[in-house]
Amino acid sequence: MLVSFCNLWNRCFGGFQVPHLPPLPLARVGFGDLRLLSAMRTTTHHPLITAPCNLWPRPRPTSAPVLPSGSRRPRRGALVVRAAVVVEQEVKTKISLVRIGTRGSPLALAQAYETRDKLMASHSELAEEGAIDIVIIKTTGDKILNQPLADIGGKGLFTKEIDEALLEGSIDIAVHSMKDVPTYLPDGTILPCNLPREDVRDAFICLTAKSLAELPAGSVIGTASLRRQSQILYRYPSLKVVNFRGNVQTRLKKLNEGEVQATLLALAGLKRLNMTENVTAILSIEEMLPAIAQGAIGIACRSNDDTMANYIASLNHDDTRLAVACERAFLETLDGSCRTPIAGYAYRDSDGNCVLRCLVASPDGTRVLETSRKGLYALDDMVAMGKDAGKELLSKAGPSFFDW
Numbered sequence: 001m002l003v004s005f006c007n008l009w010n011r012c013f014g015g016f017q018v019p020h021l022p023p024l025p026l027a028r029v030g031f032g033d034l035r036l037l038s039a040m041r042t043t044t045h046h047p048l049i050t051a052p053c054n055l056w057p058r059p060r061p062t063s064a065p066v067l068p069s070g071s072r073r074p075r076r077g078a079l080v081v082r083a084a085v086v087v088e089q090e091v092k093t094k095i096s097l098v099r100i101g102t103r104g105s106p107l108a109l110a111q112a113y114e115t116r117d118k119l120m121a122s123h124s125e126l127a128e129e130g131a132i133d134i135v136i137i138k139t140t141g142d143k144i145l146n147q148p149l150a151d152i153g154g155k156g157l158f159t160k161e162i163d164e165a166l167l168e169g170s171i172d173i174a175v176h177s178m179k180d181v182p183t184y185l186p187d188g189t190i191l192p193c194n195l196p197r198e199d200v201r202d203a204f205i206c207l208t209a210k211s212l213a214e215l216p217a218g219s220v221i222g223t224a225s226l227r228r229q230s231q232i233l234y235r236y237p238s239l240k241v242v243n244f245r246g247n248v249q250t251r252l253k254k255l256n257e258g259e260v261q262a263t264l265l266a267l268a269g270l271k272r273l274n275m276t277e278n279v280t281a282i283l284s285i286e287e288m289l290p291a292i293a294q295g296a297i298g299i300a301c302r303s304n305d306d307t308m309a310n311y312i313a314s315l316n317h318d319d320t321r322l323a324v325a326c327e328r329a330f331l332e333t334l335d336g337s338c339r340t341p342i343a344g345y346a347y348r349d350s351d352g353n354c355v356l357r358c359l360v361a362s363p364d365g366t367r368v369l370e371t372s373r374k375g376l377y378a379l380d381d382m383v384a385m386g387k388d389a390g391k392e393l394l395s396k397a398g399p400s401f402f403d404w
Contacts, residue, residue, distance in 0.1 A: 096133040097126060098311065101162045101171030104136040105247040110272045111297050112175045114195065118315050126311070135171050137162050141180075156182045163189060166300065172308050174300045178293035178324055183332035191300040193312040197320040198268035198295040200345060202228065202288045203279040205255060206262035211281050212236055215262060222251065222260035226363050230341035231288055232264075233365030252278060264288070268295035289343035289359045292327045296320055319377075323347060323354075326382035330358050333390025340402050344389075346382060349374075354382050358389045360397060369396050 098119065102112035112134050120127040141157035156163070158180040165171045167188050178194065185191055209215045212232065222244025223229055229241040244251060244260060248269055255263050264283070270276050299315065301308035326346035334342060341361040349355050354377040361368040371392050373385040 097131045098173060098308070099133045099135050099171045101135050101137050101165050101174045103139055103158060103162070107248055107269045107273055108175070108177070109134070109136075111177065114272070115173075115175050115297070115299060115315070118195070119311060122314050123311060135165070137165055137171075156180075163300070166302060169302075172301065172305065173312055176298045176300065178296040178298040179291045181293070181298055183328055185300070188303055189300050190303045190309065191298050192309055193299040193316040194320040194324055195297040195299070195315060196317040197323065198271055200290040200295040201267045201285065202264045202283045202290065203267045203270055203276075204262065204264055204281040204283055205252070205278055206280045207255070208261060209280075212239070212262070212283075212287075215239060219261040222254065222263045225264070225291070226341040227291055227343050227361075228264050228288065230361035230363055230365045230368065231343070231359075234361065234368050235287070235365075237365065248273060248275065266290075266294055285345060285357070289357060290345050292331045292342065292344045293324045294345075296324050298324070319348060322377065322379055322382055325379060326354060326356055326386045329383040329386030330356070330390045331386075333387045334360065334394060334402070344386075346386070348377050353377055354385065356382070356385050356389060358393060360393050360401070362401075367401075369393050371396075 100112050100116060102108045116132050116134065119132060126132055139158045139161045159174075159176055159182070162171070162174045162176070163186045166174045167186065174189075176191075181191070204212060206215070209219075212221075213236070215221075215236070217238035218240060220240045220242055221232060222242055223232075224243060224245050232239060232241055242260065244254065244263060246254070248265060251263055251265065252275075254260065262280075267276075267279070267282060270279060299312045301312060303309075323346040327344045330344045331342060334340070341359075341363055343359040343361075344357065346354055346356045354373075354375055356373040357370070358372065359368060359370045371389050373389050375381045375385050
C-alpha cells in the first residue's frame with residue numbers, strides 16, 4: 001500500500017521513486033527497515049531524520065510537473081517520515097501485550113506511567129519495547145469543566161468512558177484514582193489491585209498566608225470538593241469558598257492569576273507530579289479529613305481475562321486494599337454522591353489494628369457529624385467497621401440530611 005501511494009504521488013507531483021519491493025512482514029517495517037527507507041529517494045534531508053538512512057538525491061526532472069492552479073508543491077521529504085511513523089505505529093499496536101486506559105490529565109498519566117513501570121519491572125515480557133501502550137480516554141468529568149461536579153450529577157464522572165472501553169475490548173486494564181471510582185463496579189469488570197497508597201493529606205496553597213487560620217475574613221478559597229468546602233466553612237465561617245475546576249496545573253495557574261486567594265489540593269497528586277514545591281502547608285487529618293480512598297490508585301480489568309488479572313494482582317499492596325475496602329464500605333452504606341460531603345480514613349495504628357475515622361457534613365459547614373471505629377486489620381472486620389460507622393451516621397443525620 002505504501003509503495004502504491006508513493007508511486008501515485010510521484011506521477012502527480014514528482015519527488016519520489018519507489019521500485020517494486022517484495023512483500024515485507026509487518027513486524028519488520030519501521031524506521032529501522034533499511035529496505036523500506038533505501039527505496040525512497042528525496043532531494044532533501046528531512047530534519048527529523050538524524051542519522052544516515054540510505055537516502056540519495058534523485059536527478060531533477062527536465063521540466064516541472066504541471067500543478068493545479070493555486071496549488072503549491074509539497075515540501076519534499078515529508079512523506080518519508082510520515083509514512084514511516086504510520087507504519088511504526090501500526091507495528092506497535094500489533095505487538096502490544098497490555099493496553100492501559102487512562103484519563104489524559106498530567107496526574108492521570110503519571111499514575112498510568114507508574115503502573116506501566118511496575119508492570120515492566122515485575123514481568124520480563126512486558127519490559128520489551130512496545131509491549132505496553134497507554135490509551136488516553138476523555139471522560140464526562142473532563143469534558144464538562146464549567147459546572148460544579150455536584151451539578152453534573154450521576155456517578156462515575158471520571159470512570160464511565162474508561163470502563164466502557166474496557167468492556168468493549170479497546171483497552172486491557174484501566175487505571176483509576178480510587179476516590180473517583182463508584183462503590184459498585186460495572187458487570188464484567190474486577191478491581192483486584194491497589195498500588196501502595198500515597199500521603200492522604202490535603203495541601204494548603206496560598207501566596208499571601210501560611211495557613212487557613214491566617215487568611216483574613218472574606219478571603220476566597222477555590223475548590224471543587226464539597227468535602228473540603230464543608231470542613232473549611234465549619235472551622236472558618238468567615239471565609240468564602242467558590243467552585244474551582246481543572247487539573248492541578250490549571251488550578252495553580254488560576255491561583256497565580258489572582259482568581260482566588262488560596263486553594264487546597266491532594267498532597268498525593270502533587271507528590272506524583274513532583275510539584276510539592278508549591279505547597280504552603282500540609283493540613284493535618286484532624287483539620288481536614290481526606291476523601292474516601294484519597295491517595296490510592298486502583299487497576300481494573302475484565303473479569304474473564306485471567307492474564308490481565310494475574311498481571312495486575314502481582315502489583316497489589318494489601319494494606320492499601322484493605323484500608324480502601326473499609327472506607328468504601330462506609331461510603332456505600334451512606335450511598336453518597338458528589339452532592340454529599342463525606343470523608344473517611346482507615347489506617348493501621350502502632351499496635352497493628354485498624355482505626356477508621358468518618359465524617360459527613362452539610363455543604364455550608366453548619367452541621368458536621370463524626371464517628372470512629374477500631375478493630376482487627378482484616379478484610380471482614382474492616383468492611384464490617386465501615387458499614388457500622390455508616391449506619392451510625394445515617395441514624396444521627398436523619399432521613400433528609402443527604403437531600404441537597
